[in-house]
Amino acid sequence: MRALILEEPGSIRLQETAIPRPSTGEVLIRVKAATTCGTDLKAYLRGHPQIPMPGGFGHEYSGVVAAVGEGAPFAVGDAVMGVHSAPCQTCFWCLRGQENLCESIMATKVLGSYAEYLLIPERIARINVFPKPAALSFEMAALLEPLSCVAQAIELLRVDANDRVLIMGPGAIGLMFVAALKHLGVGEVVLAGRNSARLEVGERLGARTLYNGDLQPEGRGYDLVVECTGSVEIWERSLSFSRRGGTVVLFGGCPSGTSASFDTRRVHYDQISLLSPFHFGTSAVRTARRWLMDPNFDLSPLLSGTRELEDGEQVFRDLRDGVGLKYVFQP
Ligand SMILES: [Zn+2]
Ligand SMILES: [Zn+2]
The missing domain is CATH 3.90.180.10 (Medium-chain alcohol dehydrogenases, catalytic domain)
Structure with missing residues (x-):
């Protein structure tokens, strides 16, 4: 064969x-x-x-x-x-x-x-x-x-139709998160990235899309942030988009030997839940x-x-x- x-x-x-x-x-x-x-x-x-x-x-x-x-x-x-x-x-x-x-x-x-x-x-x-x-x-x-893999992450969350969700990274996994969350009735799913062809696919799946450059922490923040890039820089950045009491899913595996650092004040006093599901x-x-x-x-x-x-x-x-x-x- x-x-x-x-x-x-x-x-x-x-x-x-x-x-x-x-x-x-x-x-x-x-x-x-x-x-x-x-x-x-x-x-x-x-x-x-x-x-x-x-x-x-x-x-x-x-x-x-x-x-x-x-x-x-x-x-x-x-x-x-x-x-x-x-x-x-x-x-x-x-x-x-x-x-x-x-x-x-x-x-x-x-x-x-x-x-x-x-x-x-x-x-x-x-x-x-x-x-x-x-x-x-x-x-x-x-x-x-x-x-x-996406279902495993979603099983760890309590997804609500009223959630505002930010997906970082329009690769296949980020797009599957869009499809699954829309399927579960989530109204607002925002997909951020820099590949316009991939963002367009996200739109077809029901997401509102944003170029990375236009992505700024605003208002209360998102109820759920899902990082799907496997980049240390995005792991660290993802926390700044979470609302107080929100959840950040660090989904993409980063290269071995790397470390990430977070603002401990935000994680503790803003009670941000960090999840990093595997397999x-x-x-x-x-x-x-x-x-x-x-x-x-x-x-x-x-x-x-x-x-x-x-x-x-x-x-x-x-x-x-x-x-x-x-x-x-x-x-
Ligand atoms: Zn695979
Ligand atoms: Zn076993």
Whole structure:
């Protein structure tokens, strides 16, 4: 089968590899759609602690079951959607309702969806892979993983329709926050950034948009500020837009080894809640799947077109240059 291999930062190769054979409980998927992700772009640009190289990459997918191991929960021909990790459900964190922090969730994740086939390990197939309804396209179904990250953050919040929300960063995650918050009935969602094409997508999803340069702390401030850039400078700046008693979600992971500093007076006397959710547990995955299956929830403005595996390197160069948001490989 053909698979994209990330050899080292800046180098992607299309390689012929053996089609994996599923053993007990495993499911082999013929990939129908695999979407690009900011994590993959980070890995391509500067390496990533969770993405070993050289190796297959891509972790967002949907497809059709091509082969199953004994006792697997699906049959050949089933259309499926899923995520690339699953909690053990027995460790300290899992038992305390923090499955996203499961001690083995990262060690047991699967990468390599930019390929014709993807082998899903037993635990993931059992817990976090689902039938894909016919009404949901393979492209949209592949967005289950990033949307689960957004659902995880939203599950930690008490979102109110009257909230005024500021999203900082119009990348795919910032735009998914816009879509999810609008879907939950939030009236005022403001999206700030500097890429006009991406801000335009935010408008189509229902946000009011602002260029970074026009973004100034004003009035009472926002009830909720969601940082989606992974930039230390924006992490620090985000607090200045929160109202007294507001919440700031620091969503984007910053480069390792960096630190951020805050005005302690604001955090304490203005009682600003800081949250920094990581990854997702099973409940967030189910919430995200429910959103995707709702015909009124439409993430299609986020997709920038389909690409061949042969174009792998060009796709990531485009993403690096801010051209497009999320491309779909149809291997
Ligand atoms: Zn992703
Ligand atoms: Zn666990």
